[in-house]
Amino acid sequence: MKVCTALRLGAALVCFILVAQTQSQDCFCPTHVRGVCNGNPPNCACKLPIGPDDVPVDCTKLIPKCLLMKRESLPAKGGRRPKPENALVDNDGLYNPDCEGNGRFKARQCNNTETCWCVNSAGVRRTDKGDKNWKCQELVRTFWIIVQMTRNSTEEVPANDLKKAIEDTITSRYKLPVKHVATVELEGSMIYVDLKQNSSELSPNDVDIADVAYYMEKDIKSDPFIPLENPFAILVNGKNIGVKEPLIYYIDEKPHEISMKRLTAGVIAVIVVVVVAIIAGIIVLVLTRRKKGRYEKAEVKEMNEMQKQLTS
Ligand SMILES: *[C@@H]1O[C@H](CO)[C@@H](O)[C@H](O)[C@H]1NC(C)=O
Ligand SMILES: *[C@@H]1O[C@H](CO)[C@@H](O)[C@H](O)[C@H]1NC(C)=O
Ligand SMILES: *[C@@H]1O[C@H](CO)[C@@H](O)[C@H](O)[C@H]1NC(C)=O
Numbered sequence: 001m002k003v004c005t006a007l008r009l010g011a012a013l014v015c016f017i018l019v020a021q022t023q024s025q026d027c028f029c030p031t032h033v034r035g036v037c038n039g040n041p042p043n044c045a046c047k048l049p050i051g052p053d054d055v056p057v058d059c060t061k062l063i064p065k066c067l068l069m070k071r072e073s074l075p076a077k078g079g080r081r082p083k084p085e086n087a088l089v090d091n092d093g094l095y096n097p098d099c100e101g102n103g104r105f106k107a108r109q110c111n112n113t114e115t116c117w118c119v120n121s122a123g124v125r126r127t128d129k130g131d132k133n134w135k136c137q138e139l140v141r142t143f144w145i146i147v148q149m150t151r152n153s154t155e156e157v158p159a160n161d162l163k164k165a166i167e168d169t170i171t172s173r174y175k176l177p178v179k180h181v182a183t184v185e186l187e188g189s190m191i192y193v194d195l196k197q198n199s200s201e202l203s204p205n206d207v208d209i210a211d212v213a214y215y216m217e218k219d220i221k222s223d224p225f226i227p228l229e230n231p232f233a234i235l236v237n238g239k240n241i242g243v244k245e246p247l248i249y250y251i252d253e254k255p256h257e258i259s260m261k262r263l264t265a266g267v268i269a270v271i272v273v274v275v276v277a278i279i280a281g282i283i284v285l286v287l288t289r290r291k292k293g294r295y296e297k298a299e300v301k302e303m304n305e306m307q308k309q310l311t312s
Contacts, residue, residue, distance in 0.1 A: 029059035030230065031059050033227045034048060048063060050067060050070050073094050104121065118140075121142045124250050128258055147217070147246060149243040151242065158236075181193065217246045220244060
């Protein structure tokens with residue numbers, strides 16, 4: 001009996017040591033849940049499935065946004081359940097981008113059709129759309145990104161502690177040097193983070209603020225790229241300050257070239273909708289009035305008849 005327990009204990013211990021050893025030897029991808037790594041640290045070879053391909057990636061830093069967007073826009077490898085032909089997906093600004101070998105965006109992007117446009121270094125459209133002859137001189141750098149978010153609760157926390165906690169999360173989770181977190185501003189339940197990094201400040205090995213903002217947006221939307229063992233948290237005195245509703249603004253080193261024509265088209269559309277609504281309202285009003293009128297007349301008629309009957 002005693003021997004048995006001792007044996008079992010021994011086996012469990014051996015097993016534990018084995019697990020611990022294999023775990024310490026395994027490469028894994030801390031920056032993407034779907035990253036697959038082979039080899040032994042520090043010589044890890046990692047790949048990320050993107051559409052039908054496995055693309056080599058460097059999991060020691062954030063995966064470039066262009067590759068992430070490409071991955072999200074392409075159907076996954078293997079048999080996914082087929083979707084009905086008319087099924088719509090909310091792609092909020094998502095397209096299948098063309099990436100450079102280093103994972104950065106190509107200045108010119110086109111969709112499957114013959115429509116092309118120019119993007120900034122965050123992959124956001126900064127010109128009008130044109131045909132396939134559309135030219136983009138250079139990839140214009142997004143040097144300033146504003147990440148806006150809302151606190152889950154209005155519970156009071158010391159402002160400076162909260163600012164420090166946000167800065168700590170950004171620098172430790174995304175490995176962004178603290179000098180690029182220009183300001184953290186609080187306004188009621190709103191939080192504004194300014195990330196700044198211009199062309200002359202960006203060296204090839206640095207993480208790009210566009211990648212940081214994309215990771216952060218997904219983290220706030222509770223759809224993180226980073227494995228769940230390392231959850232997103234803004235800790236003030238050990239308490240997680242929940243945030244939601246991220247909104248990201250991109251400011252480029254050169255003003256964008258989106259003409260206002262499209263905006264006015266939008267405004268016209270709104271005006272048309274409002275006018276149509278008003279006309280519809282008036283028609284409904286007139287129709288109901290008319291019906292009421294007829295009803296009233298009928299009533300009067302009946303009354304008259306009754307009176308006649310009474311008098312006769
Ligand atoms: C490409 O862009 C054109 C023009 O904006 C649009 O009508 C079309 O739906 C887009 N196609 C895809 C696949 O995004
Ligand atoms: C880039 O940013 C640094 C630090 O904010 C600043 O000193 C430098 O002048 C900027 N360079 C350009 C080209 O804007
Ligand atoms: C904050 O709210 C969002 C959305 O409602 C939710 O997903 C998230 O888990 C919340 N975070 C915390 C820490 O409560």
